[in-house]
Amino acid sequence: MNLHEYQGKQLFADYNLPVSKGEVIFDAKDAVDACNRIGGQKWVVKAQVHAGGRGKSGGVELIDLPESARDFANKWLGNRLVTYQTDSKGQPVSSILIEACTEIKSELYLSAIIDRDSQKIVFIGSSEGGVNIEDVAKNTPEKIIYEGIDPDVKDVENHAINIGKVLKLNEDQMKQFIPMVDNLMRLFIEKDLSLLEINPLVINDKDDLHCLDAKINIDSNALFRQPELVEMYDESQEDPQEAEAAKSDLSYVSLDGNIGCMVNGAGLAMGTMDTIKFYGGNPANFLDVGGTATQERVAKAFKIILKDPEVSVVLVNIFGGIVRCDLIAEGVISAIKEVGISVPVVVRLEGNSAEKGAQILNESDIKVESINNLAEAAKKAVELSQ
Amino acid sequence: MSILVNKDTRLIVQGFTGSQGTLHSQQAIEYGTNIVGGVTPGKGGQMHLDRPVFDSVEEAVSKVEPNASIIFVPAKFCKSSILEAANAGIKLIICITEGVPTLDMLYVKKKIDELGVRLIGPNCPGVITPGEAKLGIMPGSIHMPGSIGIISRSGTLTYEAVKQTTDLGLGQSSCVGIGGDPIPGSSFIDMLKLFQEDDQTKAIVMVGEIGGTAEESAAEYIKNNVTKPVISYIAGQTAPSGKRMGHAGAIIAGGKGTAEEKIKKLKECGVHVADNLVSIGSKVAEVLE
Numbered sequence: 282m283n284l285h286e287y288q289g290k291q292l293f294a295d296y297n298l299p300v301s302k303g304e305v306i307f308d309a310k311d312a313v314d315a316c317n318r319i320g321g322q323k324w325v326v327k328a329q330v331h332a333g334g335r336g337k338s339g340g341v342e343l344i345d346l347p348e349s350a351r352d353f354a355n356k357w358l359g360n361r362l363v364t365y366q367t368d369s370k371g372q373p374v375s376s377i378l379i380e381a382c383t384e385i386k387s388e389l390y391l392s393a394i395i396d397r398d399s400q401k402i403v404f405i406g407s408s409e410g411g412v413n414i415e416d417v418a419k420n421t422p423e424k425i426i427y428e429g430i431d432p433d434v435k436d437v438e439n440h441a442i443n444i445g446k447v448l449k450l451n452e453d454q455m456k457q458f459i460p461m462v463d464n465l466m467r468l469f470i471e472k473d474l475s476l477l478e479i480n481p482l483v484i485n486d487k488d489d490l491h492c493l494d495a496k497i498n499i500d501s502n503a504l505f506r507q508p509e510l511v512e513m514y515d516e517s518q519e520d521p522q523e524a525e526a527a528k529s530d531l532s533y534v535s536l537d538g539n540i541g542c543m544v545n546g547a548g549l550a551m552g553t554m555d556t557i558k559f560y561g562g563n564p565a566n567f568l569d570v571g572g573t574a575t576q577e578r579v580a581k582a583f584k585i586i587l588k589d590p591e592v593s594v595v596l597v598n599i600f601g602g603i604v605r606c607d608l609i610a611e612g613v614i615s616a617i618k619e620v621g622i623s624v625p626v627v628v629r630l631e632g633n634s635a636e637k638g639a640q641i642l643n644e645s646d647i648k649v650e651s652i653n654n655l656a657e658a659a660k661k662a663v664e665l666s667q
Numbered sequence: 668m669s670i671l672v673n674k675d676t677r678l679i680v681q682g683f684t685g686s687q688g689t690l691h692s693q694q695a696i697e698y699g700t701n702i703v704g705g706v707t708p709g710k711g712g713q714m715h716l717d718r719p720v721f722d723s724v725e726e727a728v729s730k731v732e733p734n735a736s737i738i739f740v741p742a743k744f745c746k747s748s749i750l751e752a753a754n755a756g757i758k759l760i761i762c763i764t765e766g767v768p769t770l771d772m773l774y775v776k777k778k779i780d781e782l783g784v785r786l787i788g789p790n791c792p793g794v795i796t797p798g799e800a801k802l803g804i805m806p807g808s809i810h811m812p813g814s815i816g817i818i819s820r821s822g823t824l825t826y827e828a829v830k831q832t833t834d835l836g837l838g839q840s841s842c843v844g845i846g847g848d849p850i851p852g853s854s855f856i857d858m859l860k861l862f863q864e865d866d867q868t869k870a871i872v873m874v875g876e877i878g879g880t881a882e883e884s885a886a887e888y889i890k891n892n893v894t895k896p897v898i899s900y901i902a903g904q905t906a907p908s909g910k911r912m913g914h915a916g917a918i919i920a921g922g923k924g925t926a927e928e929k930i931k932k933l934k935e936c937g938v939h940v941a942d943n944l945v946s947i948g949s950k951v952a953e954v955l956e
Contacts, residue, residue, distance in 0.1 A: 503768035547913025548821020552944035
């Protein structure tokens with residue numbers, strides 16, 4: 282789960298990390314008052330969406346009149362922001378963060394992730410901030426440090442010093458940086474983060490460290506113990522079909538092809554997409570109905586797949602392990618009746634009671650192609666999609 | 668021979684009396700697995716599926732001397748259940764549950780490594796040695812005793828590989844689902860090592876997927892340490908970047924972890940790559956000819 286920048290900065294403030302004085306607004310009429318309460322002569326207004334690249338797309342502006350904040354809010358609230366990280370429709374803007382302007386001397390980079398290889402929390406730091414870190418990694422790898430820290434470490438001071446040296450911090454900045462790393466580590470662990478990124482971390486005109494951005498991802502598996510973070514969830518930032526699928530515990534990702542896929546298991550779902558592609562077709566989606574595919578879930582899955590107008594054929598691929606294929610076959614039949622499907626459906630059943638399942642499909646009055654062999658089923662779906 | 672589990676395995680089930688624990692324990696018993704008891708706190712002293720229930724793993728260890736445990740408890744309790752089994756001296760733990768927080772696994776992984784405990788999973792179908800013992804949720808009927816060792820990050824994809832090797836009459840020595848999470852208890856490399864040392868295993872099928880660099884590390888290990896033929900398939904060749912494909916581990920992040928990179932590395936290291944899900948079996952047959 283992702284947070285907005287303003288939500289991330291609230292967490293930063295809770296953990297004593299230096300952030301700008303700011304307010305979030307949801308209505309343009311609150312903009313001028315917000316600027317006046319923040320004070321100063323200059324402000325930064327930032328459209329809040331779950332995507333990077335906002336600055337280059339007009340989603341961030343530097344202003345010197347409170348009325349400009351109102352104009353900016355009027356321009357963006359209720360509209361969609363398209364950046365190089367979004368799709369062509371962009372992300373809806375429903376809030377604007379207004380902040381006091383920070384004078385910048387230099388821009389640094391700091392992030393933390395859970396690293397699978399070293400099985401530690403790894404802090405990534407660079408003296409080159411404000412840019413795409415992957416470019417820095419490629420072009421000037423000597424400017425990046427990867428510092429692994431055990432989650433149960435008692436004292437992060439030495440780790441912080443290692444990172445601070447690469448960031449080329451002076452003595453005073455290092456004194457600020459050590460507790461900063463300690464606080465970030467506490468935040469990361471206590472809030473079950475999977476990613477934390479400050480790009481840029483800046484040195485301001487007073488030579489102090491300051492967090493100018495905040496990108497936070499939370500481990501979805503840990504949300505059961507983070508109720509206050511669940512409150513921050515903004516469904517409008519998700520693909521509507523993916524969000525609806527998630528409510529039914531279906532894992533769905535929309536793609537740009539025309540063959541709808543319904544598969545049990547994430548690995549097999551990817552494998553099925555690959556097989557379609559291998560035979561010259563294009564999958565319209567990834568959809569995992571889960572290990573316990575029931576009639577209700579199959580019906581729900583059909584509904585979600587068919588909301589995509591591009592879908593011209595549906596391929597169902599179920600490898601019955603615990604789940605019995607005859608029950609799936611009955612689920613498919615009743616789902617087709619219930620949903621009223623007008624496109625052809627190819628069903629491949631394998632494993633537990635597969636023959637009985639195929640027999641039920643063949644004997645039904647519903648028009649489905651039941652093919653036991655996956656290669657043949659995929660070929661048929663591709664043929665029907667063209 | 669086989670790896671990890673066999674007819675001498677004495678299994679306890681943590682979360683024994685729950686619906687998942689009951690269903691899969693019943694099927695495991697029908698398959699011939701020697702389940703010697705189960706653990707459900709607060710239900711100690713009862714009998715369930717004709718086996719004794721204990722309040723703690725420690726108690727089970729002292730009464731029925733298990734040498735393996737399988738875990739079906741809800742995700743939020745997995746950390747403490749795994750550590751409980753590890754601290755009680757169980758050396759093989761299989762955690763089926765999906766949805767375990769990644770930070771929990773960071774702590775667990777460090778602890779079990781210190782204790783010398785082997786953990787398979789979480790978020791996995793388990794381990795089976797066909798004809799001897801089934802410690803997991805896989806359908807027993809598609810398996811057949813034989814010579815192919817199978818390792819996979821995914822459940823139903825494993826079944827697909829199993830079915831194809833059974834249909835060819837090759838069968839399996841053992842099949843291990845290591846799970847689709849970012850921090851698994853055991854890696855491809857851990858299992859490759861065991862299959863390399865196992866006399867019954869003639870060839871190894873490694874089913875990978877997009878995300879992370881586990882397949883690349885495994886490829887490097889195979890090049891230097893595995894003399895048996897390894898056949899691999901990588902799922903997610905058509906997956907888009909930045910989208911999580913069901914498994915928490917299956918995501919292409921920042922251009923890393925693509926199927927293309929993994930396949931290239933595997934081929935460079937002498938692994939036989941099946942270019943399609945449906946050709947895993949035929950690739951194995953071709954390599955063994």
